[in-house]
Amino acid sequence: MSGFALAIEALTTTPAIFAAIGGVVWGILGGALPGISPSIAMALLLPFTFGMDPIPAIVLLASTYVGAEYGGSIPAILIRTPGTNSAAATAIDGYEMHKRGRGGEALGLSLVSGTIGGLVGLLFLVGFTEALSEVALAFTPPAYFSLGILGLSVIISLSGGSLIKGLVAAVIGLMIATVGTDPVSGVTRFIFGYPDLLDGVPFILVMVGVFAVGELFVQAGLPEWDKTSVRDTRMKLPSFAMLRRTGKAQAIGNVFGIFEGCMPGAGGSVAAFMAYNEAKRWSKTPEEFGKGSPEAVAAPEAANNTVTATALVPTLTFGIPGSNSTAILLGGFLIHGLQPGPLLFSRHPDVVYGLFGGLFVANIAMLLIGMVILTPAIWLVNRPKPYLLAVIYALIFSGIYSVNHSLFDLGIVLAAGVVGYLMRVFGFPFLPLVLALVLGYLIESNYRRSLLLTGGDHVVFLQDPVSLGLLITALVFLVGSTAREILVARRAARRADQKTVSP
């Protein structure tokens, strides 16, 4: 059956359409709340997808991502507080437009640019993912091990901050992944007498803890965010003339969204800022940027919504999530016993094309829902923060309990929340930790399987050409990242020297 037919079947025989709509609504509302990133909005839903069928579950999560990337622009434009990191670029000119009484126009532009971006990204995803996955079919156990190492290396190199801290986070994630049962001999490791740990530490608990609970702890120490009035803000869709004017910026956003989305670790924020800068460079009116330029809203919004689809390329093709949000989505796949990677296309094409169909519905639904959800979204942002924090905390505990009906799991989530908080305080990126936890079993089992085939000879990782190529690429990323860090530190030291006050 063709992919298109599979998508139609998935949409018509499962509740995928409702999941897409529900996910978009949840995503927009969640994304509109400062502090609730797309990954947190998805993490909060993850326990609920446990009892769902795979296709609507995956569509629900992916649609949340789509909705949240637009939702983040609402407070960015209205109160200069991005609801999501990737809306920070939108806040620059979006808020200026709002100050000039054009807030509704900015919101409409954000919505339409985001919808177009999402559809363009989806086209790229559908066109290239399956072809790339054919390459991955040639992978052997040494190649899978090396792919896991490459995935970690890329994430560590590109997720920002110190390379050493990224490596520490990844190693800690791998350590957590060793808890449970040894994949070869079945011996128990690090369970400390707790039978709940026999199957290891469920990554869903760590994801929800690190992302959502850690953020709650941070929000408790931050002041209330600004409020805005619903009365002054009405959505205004862009006219044809405005669409023509912002067409170039839209295209630039799409290109950067495609490129950055496929790069693990880059994500919507990087794409949005790069699109903003390039749109300014190519604009006929660059002097308007920073003062309320519509192009400066269209470009980043196009970019961050394009990423919602293209970030799925490395996830679906190799099983390597490229961002926090796709790491959560990967978790959704694994919960349902689906291993993203090349075999997913041959073993579960219905799920893959159901996801594509669901994303199409989600982007169209976002355009329609976005026109009417502004008032409830603003109402939600205007709720007292203490009530929102309380509801989210209760939602986390209730949702997590629904997974295994175990209070022990709630304890793990709290512990992971502490880890997530400490990582934020001390500047450790948490995507490497989450990714290492998710990939840990794959890395160790393929490592040991490779050695079993060769009687313990590590040369196998260098003899397999794919494995060798992947390991060299991983090394290049790490060395490149080290060199960049040293250069940045030297430049900072030179600047500090120049600022020294002479006695």
Next chain:
Amino acid sequence: MPRDAIVGAVILAAAGIYWHAAGTIRRSSLDDSVGAAGVPNTLAAILAGLAVLLILRSLVLRSRQAPRTVEAVDEARPDEAPRAHFRALGMLVLGVLYLLIVPVLGYAVSIALLLAAVALYNHRKAALELALFAVLGSAGFYLLFVKILGIPLPAGFWPNILPV
């Protein structure tokens, strides 16, 4: 001592603890050449090495900055930072308390208390509005999770004292 050096020292200690715990993993006749403890031991060594690098890096960076800058500008506001950590600690304590009371008081009552406690803790005034929020919120959560989703959340001691 620079903050990262302290963090590095803590991580080094954690690597040591993990190494020690890996030493208690028993050997099996089904072991391969690596063994069940092989990967954990390797990870412990790598983490220890990274911790040492982190300590050295922070000391080197500090030694470069100290004699050159007249005034070290700290972007963090020391007055607020400890306060923010205590606020976070309080949220953790509320979560732990919830875990302790839910098997006793049951889900509905515990969630109501959690909602009220978190809202109060985050500076919401104790008033009728807050009480209504806690009660209605608890009812909403109970309806969604217990009745609609059918999750067997803890009932506490209520089934023993209330007629079924």
